[in-house]
Amino acid sequence: MVLDDKRRMGKLDPEGMIEDLDTFPSQCEEAVSIGREKELPFDFERFDRVVVTGMGGSGIVGDLLSRLVDLPVDSNRGYCLPKGTRSDDLLIAISYSGNTEETLSALRDGLRRGMRVVCLSTGGKMEDFCRRESVPLVKFPTGHQPRASTGYMLFPLLKIFDRAGLAGTVDLSGLIEKISDLAKTWNSGVETKDNPPKRLAREFEGKIPIIYGTKGNTKVVAYRWKTQINENAKQPAFWNLFPELNHNETVGYELGSELMEKGKVIVLKNGMELERNRLRMEIMEELFSDEGIEYSVVKAPEGDKFARIIGQIYFGDYFSTYLALLNRVDPSPVRLIESFKSRLKEAG
Secondary structure, three states: OHHHOHHHHHHHOOOOHHHHHHOHHHHHHHHHHHHHHOOOOOOHHHOOOEEEEOOHHHHHHHHHHHHHOOOOEEEEOOOOOOOOOOOOOEEEEEEOOOOOHHHHHHHHHHHHOOOEEEEEEOOHHHHHHHHHHOOOEEEOOOOOOHHHOHHHHHHHHHHHHHHOOOOOOOOHHHHHHHHHHHHHHHOOOOOHHHOHHHHHHHHOOOOEEEEEEEOOOOHHHHHHHHHHHHHHHOOOOEEEEEOHHHHOHHHHHOOHHHHOOOEEEEEEEOOOOOHHHHHHHHHHHHHHHHHOOOEEEEEOOOOOHHHHHHHHHHHHHHHHHHHHHHOOOOOOOOHHHHHHHHHHHHHO
């Protein structure tokens, strides 16, 4: 099997996406140091609301912060900031390359509104902008795909929020230790029979995943799984949330046995669901069985809120990469995105 053959995995993954996953705990540890050493010209304590603007692998950081820190965080993806954005909100602009046009546009929008701003990037136009406008920049290492640099973008901010007393009960050292323990079981050197993400990838080989999370809880996880499957495995995937899906999508399974030959559901659980949502999930599992719909339940690792959310994200990153190898594709390149960007640039 390709997932237990290091030589074949290496040939399919020449840019080292798997290595980035295997070394993710070290990335997080380095990122905490970046956040510890970064001095900002203002105190985070003065803000009661944060807007995070970013796209793709950078934008997911805003969704994670909204789930993890102790103040309202709005995640923005687009050229302009939300209408309700105030001048006394903090703006965090994140662009891995520093050249993301939507993020640079939203950054300029924030400065026009008189907001205080923090940027995160590896450099590019964003670094030039920060230097010119005297905006603080948290700079992190380049050389990875943006979606493989979540630790570099999230953990400096978690440390900064922690220093300001806005990250609740987070124990970053304990969290990284937990992630390291997960890597020992999920890493590429562990055979499929003992490796849960590899086993799940085998279950979904040739299938289109439909990922279900819960509102206010695993929304960020479900969306991340969907986008990682798209970018890494180069295949369709879809997502939705309880309880809303019970008011529309549920009916779509009436013809499921005829139309779902290649579809299979993933139900994400982490033990922090509202009781009513937990009941909804149990009933949907019964309905899936009644209608002949294939599904799998994926539970988060044990631990506090941080370990469960980030741990389940980490599981999905491994799962999508192992699925890429089963699809016999290199997980790193994003050919169609690059083609789109080239055409967009040509269009002016």
